[in-house]
Amino acid sequence: MAKIIGGITSSHIPAIGNAIANRLFEEPYWKPFFDGYPPIRAWLQKEKPDVAINIYNDHGLGFFLDKMPTFAIGAATQYQNEDEGWGIPQLPPFLGDAKLSWHIIEGMVADEFDITSCQELAVDHGFTVPMQLLWPELSKDPNFPRTVPISANTVQHPIPTLKRAYDFGKALRRALQSYPENIKVVILGTGGLSHQLDGTRAGFINKNFDLMCLEKIVDDPEALTKISRHELVREAGAQGTEFLMWMMMRGALGEKVTSLHRNYHIPISNTAAGTLLLECAA
Amino acid sequence: MSFDQFDQHADIPGTTLFDGSQAIKGYALNKMCYSFNSAKNRAEYLADPEAYFSKYGLSEKQKQACRDKNVLAMIAEGGNIYYLAKFAGIYKLSVQDVGAQQTGMTTEDFKEKLRRAGH
Numbered sequence: 538m539a540k541i542i543g544g545i546t547s548s549h550i551p552a553i554g555n556a557i558a559n560r561l562f563e564e565p566y567w568k569p570f571f572d573g574y575p576p577i578r579a580w581l582q583k584e585k586p587d588v589a590i591n592i593y594n595d596h597g598l599g600f601f602l603d604k605m606p607t608f609a610i611g612a613a614t615q616y617q618n619e620d621e622g623w624g625i626p627q628l629p630p631f632l633g634d635a636k637l638s639w640h641i642i643e644g645m646v647a648d649e650f651d652i653t654s655c656q657e658l659a660v661d662h663g664f665t666v667p668m669q670l671l672w673p674e675l676s677k678d679p680n681f682p683r684t685v686p687i688s689a690n691t692v693q694h695p696i697p698t699l700k701r702a703y704d705f706g707k708a709l710r711r712a713l714q715s716y717p718e719n720i721k722v723v724i725l726g727t728g729g730l731s732h733q734l735d736g737t738r739a740g741f742i743n744k745n746f747d748l749m750c751l752e753k754i755v756d757d758p759e760a761l762t763k764i765s766r767h768e769l770v771r772e773a774g775a776q777g778t779e780f781l782m783w784m785m786m787r788g789a790l791g792e793k794v795t796s797l798h799r800n801y802h803i804p805i806s807n808t809a810a811g812t813l814l815l816e817c818a819a
Numbered sequence: 820m821s822f823d824q825f826d827q828h829a830d831i832p833g834t835t836l837f838d839g840s841q842a843i844k845g846y847a848l849n850k851m852c853y854s855f856n857s858a859k860n861r862a863e864y865l866a867d868p869e870a871y872f873s874k875y876g877l878s879e880k881q882k883q884a885c886r887d888k889n890v891l892a893m894i895a896e897g898g899n900i901y902y903l904a905k906f907a908g909i910y911k912l913s914v915q916d917v918g919a920q921q922t923g924m925t926t927e928d929f930k931e932k933l934r935r936a937g938h
Contacts, residue, residue, distance in 0.1 A: 603850075620857065620858060621856060803933070
């Protein structure tokens with residue numbers, strides 16, 4: 538079976554992609570953020586997962602409003618990163634694992650979790666920035682994993698509920714546990730934490746709410762499923778709804794996890810950046 | 820569950836939820852902005868913005884909001900921030916510039932407001 542070794546959360550702000558391209562790691566603005574990653578990279582290099590399931594939200598590259606899937610799963614052998622229109626450098630394609638993708642799709646739909654399968658999916662900064670942060674050498678790193686991208690809709694309301702996102706993760710876990718091959722899998726939940734880009738409330742950040750989420754997602758994620766979508770927008774900001782990705786990730790980890798590392802920094806661009814490394818019980 | 824529980828118009832200050840009614844209103848504007856993922860389309864737009872607005876069927880209010888580069892007006896006409904960001908990118912406006920414009924601040928003051936949120 539596929540063994541889920543743990544989960545990682547990371548912000549995926551486009552400005553990080555530019556900071557990486559310009560190697561701003563030691564700049565005072567960036568250092569407190571980038572310093573959150575070496576312990577996670579060390580863990581990944583020790584554990585060497587074969588596959589990273591990258592749960593992110595597309596921001597208008599892979600999907601448009603003509604057809605907007607609530608949950609979409611990549612089922613390709615590779616994924617292209619394409620021009621997003623505002624100058625973030627493009628990265629080479631990412632290797633997929635189509636066989637695993639189709640197993641997840643079969644498993645989840647049989648489990649009555651209906652999703653959209655994608656044999657072509659352009660992946661945007663929501664997917665690529667965390668890959669760069671976690672495996673800076675990308676495909677030059679011999680331990681660089683294959684990936685399965687999973688995108689959830691946070692562009693257009695109605696967005697999924699926090700409970701549905703958490704249940705998605707649980708169904709993903711069941712599907713992975715029935716995979717016949719012995720592979721190691723890490724689950725990424727990208728985006729967040731609190732931020733708002735639009736409206737006269739632009740620049741809204743809510744440290745207290747973020748700290749509560751960082752706490753609860755480790756030991757009491759069920760409590761977070763009680764938060765309504767409107768409450769999430771109110772407390773986390775209009776784009777803070779990306780916290781749904783964290784809930785999806787957490788659902789896939791099973792009940793007990795150990796928090797091995799945590800970082801929280803305000804601001805990166807317009808956002809409060811949160812980073813967590815959660816290890817699954819052996 | 821009663822029907823009013825499906826209403827997405829939450830009373831959250833300074834916030835417009837991009838829901839079905841916004842999606843209908845803003846479709847042409849958002850479709851134009853989505854096209855700016857392509858460098859070829861960005862060049863075509865810059866060569867003749869008015870022709871490009873018409874090609875995508877923007878309403879007069881949407882056209883004026885674009886001419887004015889007025890983000891709040893674009894949102895009022897159904898614009899979704901993820902697509903509007905691609906429009907802003909053409910003019911090299913960062914998300915801090917866009918935030919500053921919407922809140923009536925200078926970009927420097929907006930950045931300072933973000934920094935203060937950490938304390």
